[in-house]
Amino acid sequence: MAHVAFTRHLQRFFPELAEGEVPGSTVRELVAQLDLRHPGLASYLVDETGRLRRHVNVFIGDEPIGDRVGLSDAVGPQAKVFILQALSGG
Amino acid sequence: MSDLLILGTRKGVVFIDRQSDGWKARPIAHAGLSISYAARDPRDGTIWAAMDHAHWGPKLSRSKDGGQTWENLSQLAYPPGARFIEQHLPSPENEWGANTPLAYKDAALLKVWVLAFGGPDQPGTIHAGTLPGGLFTSTDGGDSWELNLPLWNHESRGGDLFAGPATHRNHWGGTPAAMAYGEFVPGIHSVVVDPRDSAHMYVAISCAGILETVDGGQTWRSCNKGMTNDYLPDPDAEWGHDPHFITLCPGQPDRLWQQNHTGVFTTEDGARQWKRVDQAETAVHFGFPIAADDKDGHTAWVVPAKGDGERMTIEGGLYVARTTDGGASWQRLSAGLPAEHAYDIVYRHALDASGDRVCFGSTTGNVYLSEDRGETWICLGQNFPPVHSVRFG
Numbered sequence: 001m002a003h004v005a006f007t008r009h010l011q012r013f014f015p016e017l018a019e020g021e022v023p024g025s026t027v028r029e030l031v032a033q034l035d036l037r038h039p040g041l042a043s044y045l046v047d048e049t050g051r052l053r054r055h056v057n058v059f060i061g062d063e064p065i066g067d068r069v070g071l072s073d074a075v076g077p078q079a080k081v082f083i084l085q086a087l088s089g090g
Numbered sequence: 091m092s093d094l095l096i097l098g099t100r101k102g103v104v105f106i107d108r109q110s111d112g113w114k115a116r117p118i119a120h121a122g123l124s125i126s127y128a129a130r131d132p133r134d135g136t137i138w139a140a141m142d143h144a145h146w147g148p149k150l151s152r153s154k155d156g157g158q159t160w161e162n163l164s165q166l167a168y169p170p171g172a173r174f175i176e177q178h179l180p181s182p183e184n185e186w187g188a189n190t191p192l193a194y195k196d197a198a199l200l201k202v203w204v205l206a207f208g209g210p211d212q213p214g215t216i217h218a219g220t221l222p223g224g225l226f227t228s229t230d231g232g233d234s235w236e237l238n239l240p241l242w243n244h245e246s247r248g249g250d251l252f253a254g255p256a257t258h259r260n261h262w263g264g265t266p267a268a269m270a271y272g273e274f275v276p277g278i279h280s281v282v283v284d285p286r287d288s289a290h291m292y293v294a295i296s297c298a299g300i301l302e303t304v305d306g307g308q309t310w311r312s313c314n315k316g317m318t319n320d321y322l323p324d325p326d327a328e329w330g331h332d333p334h335f336i337t338l339c340p341g342q343p344d345r346l347w348q349q350n351h352t353g354v355f356t357t358e359d360g361a362r363q364w365k366r367v368d369q370a371e372t373a374v375h376f377g378f379p380i381a382a383d384d385k386d387g388h389t390a391w392v393v394p395a396k397g398d399g400e401r402m403t404i405e406g407g408l409y410v411a412r413t414t415d416g417g418a419s420w421q422r423l424s425a426g427l428p429a430e431h432a433y434d435i436v437y438r439h440a441l442d443a444s445g446d447r448v449c450f451g452s453t454t455g456n457v458y459l460s461e462d463r464g465e466t467w468i469c470l471g472q473n474f475p476p477v478h479s480v481r482f483g
Contacts, residue, residue: 009145010146013146013162040162040164043147043149043164043167044143044145044146044147044164045146047147047167047198047199048167048168048169048170048197048198048199049168049196049197049198051198053145053146053147054271054272055144055145056145056146085145085146086145089144089145090144090145
């Protein structure tokens with residue numbers, strides 16, 4: 001279980017979205033789990049090839065993930081994950 | 091003649107209604123979100139908006155209550171295995187050339203550039219032209235979308251890249267309009283459905299040209315005969331053209347109009363043969379949009395601009411040019427439009443005509459309307475966001 005927090009901007013499209021525990025051992029698995037809870041959410045974070053969208057950032061702790069293409073970064077059971085909009089997107 | 095205008099803008103959807111005391115804009119919908127295209131489906135009244143999220147990716151949104159409430163949709167997506175041949179802009183860091191080995195890229199939706207609605211015999215059929223060059227069709231009112239594979243796999247694009255490497259030379263180039271997304275890919279900005287036969291459609295691609303299907307999208311063929319250009323060694327090349335927008339006259343559907351990067355073209359025979367109809371005196375040459383009259387195949391409107399290096403108004407003044415003789419001559423229509431200090435550019439989807447009404451919106455947030463076929467113009471607002479599309483509802 002990782003603790004996942006989100007930019008509040010996503011609540012515009014997913015009003016029920018709230019930070020909390022999400023099962024998964026990689027970022028990709030977290031995104032898949034989040035999409036089950038909030039259908040359609042994954043399409044806001046990754047494109048149809050699974051790549052993180054250009055102006056979305058995911059941090060594990062203070063570090064941005066390394067694999068923006070496959071989201072294979074490992075997520076420990078105590079990890080804190082932040083899903084944020086990137087400054088580059090405006 | 092429509093009493094509703096729908097603007098797709100940099101900051102949302104603006105509805106402008108004709109009321110007893112004039113045209114009134116409603117509060118903006120999708121406030122703050124860039125809308126690349128917005129239009130009303132004339133068959134069931136659904137309002138469609140193509141959202142162009144900077145952060146969260148392109149999405150469609152639809153309203154079935156005239157714009158009061160919206161439903162956002164994420165279903166339009168390229169299927170696994172959809173690939174295209176990468177294009178490159180030469181740069182100091184990128185010594186790309188004709189000998190560079192082909193590289194393939196997995197397709198992901200960058201932008202829904204245009205939406206078009208099937209005929210009355212096809213309720214629920216909607217077409218979407220996209221970057222990077224895929225045509226999608228929904229037959230269930232937008233709940234699900236399918237990539238048109240015969241066009242995606244067309245030999246002009248290298249053949250079936252799902253099956254393996256390219257089998258034909260690619261003729262589809264990137265459009266500068268994609269560079270805002272950090273890509274240089276082709277885009278479909280025009281989808282034209284023949285009102286006599288919904289299986290007969292044209293698409294226009296920047297940068298490739300026009301293709302036509304007569305069997306509902308199962309097969310496609312080029313329709314670029316008579317097209318010329320000034321940037322390729324062969325000015326009569328079959329491919330490599332840069333249409334900016336094409337449209338047809340609903341009352342005379344064999345009459346099509348094309349505003350191209352290199353001039354204005356028309357055809358009277360369903361795009362079997364295009365004819366160049368520029369006119370130097372009115373600077374009818376470069377521009378982005380073109381609108382056809384509902385009934386009269388000889389009448390069309392353009393908004394001329396200075397091309398290539400500048401992309402500005404002609405001598406600082408904003409005007410519309412109209413032909414009523416099939417492009418043989420054009421009249422400059424400027425009554426009510428600024429004659430100087432105007433820096434407005436009108437994008438390819440931001441000019442529309444409905445009956446005697448003609449309307450356009452500009453990159454500087456001005457919206458002008460004529461209710462007498464362009465003779466005189468009134469300003470509906472000068473402080474709108476940059477306007478991407480204008481469509482009568």
